Amino acid sequence: xxxxxxxxxxxxxxxxxxxxxxxxxxxxxxxxxxxxxxxxxxxxxxxxxxxxxxxxxxxxxxxxxxxxxxxxxxxxxxxxxxxxxxxxxxxxxxxxxxxxxxxxxxxxxxxxxxxxxxxxxxxxxxxxxxxxxxxxxxxxxxxxxxxxxxxxxxxxxxxxxxxxxxxxxxxxxxxxxxxxxxxxxxxxxxxxxxxxxxxxxxxxxxxxxxxxxxxxxxxxxxxxxxxxxxxxxxxxxxxxxxxxxxxxxxxxxxxxxxxxxxxxxxxxxxxxxxxxxxxxxxxxxxxxxxxxxxxxxxxxxxxxxxxxxxxxxxxxxxxxxxxxxxxx
Amino acid sequence: xxxxxxxxxxxxxxxxxxxxxxxxxxxxxxxxxxxxxxxxxxxxxxxxxxxxxxxxxxxxxxxxxxxxxxxxxxxxxxxxxxxxxxxxxxxxxxxxxxxxxxxxxxxxxxxxxxxxxxxxxxxxxxxxxxxxxxxxxxxxxxxxxxxxxxxxxxxxxxxxxxxxxxxxxxxxxxxxxxxxxxxxxxxxxxxxxxxxxxxxxxxxxxxxxxxxxxxxxxxxxxxxxxxxxxxxxxxxxxxxxxxxxxxxxxxxxxxxxxxxxxxxxxxxxxxxxxxxxxxxxxxxxxxxxxxxxxxxxxxxxxxxxxxxxxxxxxxxxxxxxxxxxxxxxxxxxxxxxxxxxxxxxxxxxxxxxxxxxxxxxxxxxxxxxxxxxxxxxxxxxxxxxxxxxxxxxxxxxxxxxxxxxxxxxxxxxxxxxxxxxxxxxxxxxxxxxxxxxxxxxxxxxxxxxxxxxxxxxxxxxxxxxxxxxxxxxxxxxxxxxxxxxxxxxxxxxxxxxxxxxxxxxxxxxxxxxxxxxxxxxxxx
Numbered sequence: 001x002x003x004x005x006x007x008x009x010x011x012x013x014x015x016x017x018x019x020x021x022x023x024x025x026x027x028x029x030x031x032x033x034x035x036x037x038x039x040x041x042x043x044x045x046x047x048x049x050x051x052x053x054x055x056x057x058x059x060x061x062x063x064x065x066x067x068x069x070x071x072x073x074x075x076x077x078x079x080x081x082x083x084x085x086x087x088x089x090x091x092x093x094x095x096x097x098x099x100x101x102x103x104x105x106x107x108x109x110x111x112x113x114x115x116x117x118x119x120x121x122x123x124x125x126x127x128x129x130x131x132x133x134x135x136x137x138x139x140x141x142x143x144x145x146x147x148x149x150x151x152x153x154x155x156x157x158x159x160x161x162x163x164x165x166x167x168x169x170x171x172x173x174x175x176x177x178x179x180x181x182x183x184x185x186x187x188x189x190x191x192x193x194x195x196x197x198x199x200x201x202x203x204x205x206x207x208x209x210x211x212x213x214x215x216x217x218x219x220x221x222x223x224x225x226x227x228x229x230x231x232x233x234x235x236x237x238x239x240x241x242x243x244x245x246x247x248x249x250x251x252x253x254x255x256x257x258x259x260x261x262x263x264x265x266x267x268x269x270x271x272x273x274x275x276x277x278x279x280x281x282x283x284x285x286x287x288x289x290x291x292x293x294x295x296x297x298x299x300x301x302x303x304x305x306x307x308x309x310x311x312x313x314x315x316x317x318x319x320x321x322x323x324x325x326x327x328x
Numbered sequence: 329x330x331x332x333x334x335x336x337x338x339x340x341x342x343x344x345x346x347x348x349x350x351x352x353x354x355x356x357x358x359x360x361x362x363x364x365x366x367x368x369x370x371x372x373x374x375x376x377x378x379x380x381x382x383x384x385x386x387x388x389x390x391x392x393x394x395x396x397x398x399x400x401x402x403x404x405x406x407x408x409x410x411x412x413x414x415x416x417x418x419x420x421x422x423x424x425x426x427x428x429x430x431x432x433x434x435x436x437x438x439x440x441x442x443x444x445x446x447x448x449x450x451x452x453x454x455x456x457x458x459x460x461x462x463x464x465x466x467x468x469x470x471x472x473x474x475x476x477x478x479x480x481x482x483x484x485x486x487x488x489x490x491x492x493x494x495x496x497x498x499x500x501x502x503x504x505x506x507x508x509x510x511x512x513x514x515x516x517x518x519x520x521x522x523x524x525x526x527x528x529x530x531x532x533x534x535x536x537x538x539x540x541x542x543x544x545x546x547x548x549x550x551x552x553x554x555x556x557x558x559x560x561x562x563x564x565x566x567x568x569x570x571x572x573x574x575x576x577x578x579x580x581x582x583x584x585x586x587x588x589x590x591x592x593x594x595x596x597x598x599x600x601x602x603x604x605x606x607x608x609x610x611x612x613x614x615x616x617x618x619x620x621x622x623x624x625x626x627x628x629x630x631x632x633x634x635x636x637x638x639x640x641x642x643x644x645x646x647x648x649x650x651x652x653x654x655x656x657x658x659x660x661x662x663x664x665x666x667x668x669x670x671x672x673x674x675x676x677x678x679x680x681x682x683x684x685x686x687x688x689x690x691x692x693x694x695x696x697x698x699x700x701x702x703x704x705x706x707x708x709x710x711x712x713x714x715x716x717x718x719x720x721x722x723x724x725x726x727x728x729x730x731x732x733x734x735x736x737x738x739x740x741x742x743x744x745x746x747x748x749x750x751x752x753x754x755x756x757x758x759x760x761x762x763x764x765x766x767x768x769x770x771x772x773x774x775x776x777x778x779x780x781x782x783x784x785x786x787x788x789x790x791x792x793x794x795x796x797x798x799x800x801x802x803x804x805x806x807x808x809x810x811x812x813x814x815x816x817x818x819x820x821x822x823x824x825x826x827x828x829x830x831x832x833x834x835x836x837x838x839x840x841x842x843x844x845x846x847x848x849x850x851x852x
Binding site for chain 1: 414415416431432433434435436440443444445449450451452453455611613
């Protein structure tokens with residue numbers, strides 16, 4: 001392998017991990033939400049809210065505030081989702097879509113120059129408000145982990161990234177451990193499989209579902225923050241571009257395991273990267289839409305393949321999507 | 329009365345009862361489920377609670393398990409009056425119940441099911457320790473149960489053992505078993521009874537809720553019979569006779585079944601259904617039916633015996649056009665109908681009574697007459713150019729309800745509010761009133777019905793047989809198969825392992841074939 005092709009491979013892998021982290025943080029959270037029996041189709045909107053929150057808060061108070069703020073905003077949306085879908089037992093699909101439209105609309109509104117400017121002014125008057133109109137914020141710094149960053153390939157792919165990349169992997173590992181090895185995890189999985197049984201065993205089904213939805217949504221908020229300050233730090237409307245929905249489908253690809261979600265997310269990060277790296281000639285150059293479709297086409301194809309491979313019997317949590325009420 | 333009972337028990341249990349229920353009454357809208365019931369459980373006994381469906385046995389035990397609160401009455405556990413608000417209260421007092429439908433998480437392992445929300449679990453449970461503890465416990469009852477196995481992969485008998493383990497690790501010593509043998513093979517049943525005897529030797533107490541007399545007699549120390557919410561008899565099993573118990577259960581002496589079979593000479597008649605080398609894929613992606621051959625002649629009932637899950641359902645679904653066979657053919661009156669649609673099959677004279685009829689046979693949210701309309705609305709004179717003639721539909725619905733004795737206030741009632749027996753009558757009535765079958769395929773037509781409803785269904789099957797209809801019937805009840813069938817095929821592992829004429833069939837021989845797949849002393 002020549003030096004050039006090695007460094008090209010490094011570059012591809014590094015940007016696959018970088019792009020995949022958006023999916024990783026969101027779909028690991030969604031894994032937890034779904035294992036508790038709730039599907040959250042609101043990820044798209046929550047991610048957008050996380051992104052806009054991180055934009056304004058980065059300008060106002062810096063990166064840490066941006067990440068925490070995005071998590072908090074995500075949690076608030078999660079609370080709303082849980083209230084509607086767990087307490088009021090509304091159809092989870094409808095609730096999720098409503099939250100997506102709400103988040104997309106509200107984030108678009110907040111990103112409008114005059115609104116963003118006013119928001120920034122009211123949050124921290126000490127910062128010049130016109131900064132918000134530039135639609136940009138400082139990117140998260142690269143964290144070069146010495147001496148691991150001088151390893152071949154891995155050094156650049158894993159150890160010269162920003163901190164949220166590492167946080168994503170660590171979160172996935174921790175959540176996987178909690179889910180499979182701890183008492184909480186067992187209770188949560190039981191709620192997603194058979195809430196009535198978990199209830200009679202003394203598990204607080206409502207509390208578990210609230211927590212799972214809030215945790216998942218808050219991670220979606222962080223994924224949005226990463227998308228903005230860690231990946232593409234200039235604000236455009238529809239910044240998320242259906243990545244939230246792809247994150248939901250990646251949960252199926254990773255068969256509801258936070259561990260496999262790491263691989264699935266980076267795979268899709270790779271797909272997303274490739275669309276910018278495929279040399280555009282002739283037809284492709286005139287109609288970049290075809291290339292832009294790639295992640296979505298591959299999502300659909302993957303879902304079809306998984307469905308065929310599992311002969312239509314996915315290992316989905318048995319109570320996924322079903323509201324639980326005690327009386328029945 | 330209580331003193332009287334104790335006296336009659338003689339010297340047997342001199343100790344204080346573990347559980348005493350006095351004057352327990354429970355009312356549901358429109359039903360008095362338990363009417364002033366007394367019930368006592370002693371240490372070291374199997375107490376059979378016998379009665380028909382709806383007699384109030386399960387309600388009484390659900391009260392003891394904290395699922396229902398009684399409207400009146402006192403419960404004492406080890407002499408102390410208690411109030412049970414939830415199953416967890418009951419468990420704390422050492423009372424545990426195994427329900428008829430298993431309450432297990434199929435996707436989880438045995439150990440995960442047993443220890444869900446167990447008090448001494450710790451944040452990071454030591455699964456290997458817990459698993460070996462379960463292994464020991466299972467071994468002490470001679471169960472071969474792997475604590476690491478996924479519950480979804482277990483047999484019904486093993487799932488029942490998991491349910492028992494759940495209670496045992498929580499220290500339950502009063503076990504309430506609701507119809508525990510209904511899902512078991514004869515061999516698993518014997519195994520369970522052995523376990524039960526072992527448990528009572530250890531000083532535990534077991535209540536066996538059952539509607540099967542033979543079970544009560546073979547395994548219990550004491551028997552209590554309930555009828556219509558009341559206790560009608562309670563005595564040591566050794567002093568009870570079959571006649572006495574069955575009279576107590578149904579309220580009157582059953583004078584024969586009243587079912588005259590008469591002999592059919594089916595071999596001279598023409599076949600209505602021929603199944604040739606049929607193989608059918610099951611849901612798990614393995615062949616559920618393997619190379620099955622069978623024939624049903626006019627005017628005969630062919631009974632299919634077998635432990636559930638041996639391909640019977642897939643077989644009848646393939647015949648009824650609900651499952652496409654991988655190999656082989658199905659002929660109705662000589663015409664090849666392999667893979668034909670259910671609608672075409674119906675038009676050729678097939679009538680199908682699905683298993684779990686409440687789930688597959690009716691739309692519970694619709695009224696009775698709408699459920700009848702589902703079947704006929706496509707055809708004249710019930711509809712013209714796609715517009716339903718509701719008055720005609722209601723007319724035929726009224727006929728179904730009166731001819732088949734469906735106990736319903738009105739045909740405008742929701743079908744879902746009918747009891748199991750009445751749903752089955754409605755379906756049979758609908759199918760038989762609105763079609764003119766040459767072949768009836770009935771999957772477990774009497775499952776879950778009480779004696780009166782079962783009797784009615786049996787009479788209908790025999791009437792059809794007299795009218796020269798060919799009947800293919802699945803049943804889990806060997807007595808019923810022996811009573812009704814002209815010939816019996818036994819299925820095991822998806823294959824037909826034996827075909828026996830009624831006169832040569834014995835329950836023992838069929839039982840052996842059903843559980844081991846070999847014909848013992850019976851040529852096939």
